[in-house]
Amino acid sequence: MKLLITRSLPDTVMAAAKARFEVTAQNCPLTPTSARAAFEAFDAVICTIGDDLTAAAFPQTPRCKILANFGVGTNHIDVTAAQRAGVAVTNTPGTVTDATADIALTLMLMTARRASEGEALVRRGGWSGWHPTQLLGLHMTGKTLGVIGMGRIGKAIAKRAHFGFDMKVVFHNRSQVAGFATPATQLATLQEVLSCADIVLIAVPATPDTRHLIGSAEIAQMKPSSLLINIARGDIVEEAALIDALQSQKIAGAGLDVYEHEPQVPAALRALTNCTLLPHLGTAALEVREAMGRMVLDNLDAFATGAPLPNPV
Numbered sequence: 001m002k003l004l005i006t007r008s009l010p011d012t013v014m015a016a017a018k019a020r021f022e023v024t025a026q027n028c029p030l031t032p033t034s035a036r037a038a039f040e041a042f043d044a045v046i047c048t049i050g051d052d053l054t055a056a057a058f059p060q061t062p063r064c065k066i067l068a069n070f071g072v073g074t075n076h077i078d079v080t081a082a083q084r085a086g087v088a089v090t091n092t093p094g095t096v097t098d099a100t101a102d103i104a105l106t107l108m109l110m111t112a113r114r115a116s117e118g119e120a121l122v123r124r125g126g127w128s129g130w131h132p133t134q135l136l137g138l139h140m141t142g143k144t145l146g147v148i149g150m151g152r153i154g155k156a157i158a159k160r161a162h163f164g165f166d167m168k169v170v171f172h173n174r175s176q177v178a179g180f181a182t183p184a185t186q187l188a189t190l191q192e193v194l195s196c197a198d199i200v201l202i203a204v205p206a207t208p209d210t211r212h213l214i215g216s217a218e219i220a221q222m223k224p225s226s227l228l229i230n231i232a233r234g235d236i237v238e239e240a241a242l243i244d245a246l247q248s249q250k251i252a253g254a255g256l257d258v259y260e261h262e263p264q265v266p267a268a269l270r271a272l273t274n275c276t277l278l279p280h281l282g283t284a285a286l287e288v289r290e291a292m293g294r295m296v297l298d299n300l301d302a303f304a305t306g307a308p309l310p311n312p313v
């Protein structure tokens, strides 16, 4: 099987792929035009975040019949167009969950305790010693976490927040969520979660329904002392509205791992001190990326042998 890998994956994954398939590897994202050519030239493609796989990327009857995404979020792929063209899409659910939840907690703590501001102060040589009223932040222990999207990652974050930090957890989810081990209360509306949470955490997938789910009207429902954390996808939060809210201190702070137009991060956001900005680090640990790679290859193996795909989207 001729396989295109659009970005360098960890060495062990590349070696395993080369042992099984005839691999061509590139290190730049696909555009719809280059994707179209790739779907005609290869039997399988491993794609990831940044590849632009909108409807225009899919020929009517491509040679490629499987698109294996390295990552769980598939908002960069028009899955309906892929299916119409006869291309099966797979992803990597579960392998990403704990690492992404850990980055959520990192952002929560860094933002609540103003860690970036403090670190910048030390690095620029501006720290003149401990002071009783310097850099006072939000004491996270015992506060209320509001999770938007109680799926795999939302649940892993809720578990960490409740059992690690004694936080009360409330959440909003499209469907009823039952039977998970962390005490948490599902509230009927998004607004109820926004208005009672000290920290609002976004963990829904990016879909047409969730685009700009959080805009100025939603931010206005949040407490002025609250924080907004987004580890899901940038366009779920209207970035311009968030910047305005942070500039005018309508909320106390934000912690972001994802941005509306990645990798662009607006200068206005970078200029603000009341936000923590990470470069989409959710799954950035070697063993996690290797596990994601193994899952991608398991899907390709299944496809090659005609077995059911383990992780169809």
Ligand SMILES: NC(=O)C1=CN([C@@H]2O[C@H](COP(=O)(O)OP(=O)(O)OC[C@H]3O[C@@H](n4cnc5c(N)ncnc54)[C@H](O)[C@@H]3O)[C@@H](O)[C@H]2O)C=CC1
Pocket: 072, 073, 074, 093, 094, 096, 100, 148, 149, 150, 151, 152, 153, 154, 172, 173, 174, 175, 203, 204, 205, 206, 209, 210, 231, 232, 233, 257, 258, 280, 281, 282, 283
């Ligand atoms: N920052 C990073 O590096 C990473 C980000 N992600 C992002 O996290 C997202 C979530 O991943 P998982 O937890 O594995 O997905 P999941 O599918 O297990 O959970 C998503 C939850 O959101 C709910 N939901 C969907 N649409 C909704 C809506 N309109 N309103 C309310 N609830 C809604 C679903 O019912 C589900 O419970 C991914 O789609 C991806 O975009 C995932 C991994 C790493």
Ligand SMILES: O=C(O)C(=O)CO
Pocket: 049, 070, 071, 072, 073, 074, 096, 282, 283
């Ligand atoms: O899996 C995803 O969706 C990511 O964002 C990175 O692993």
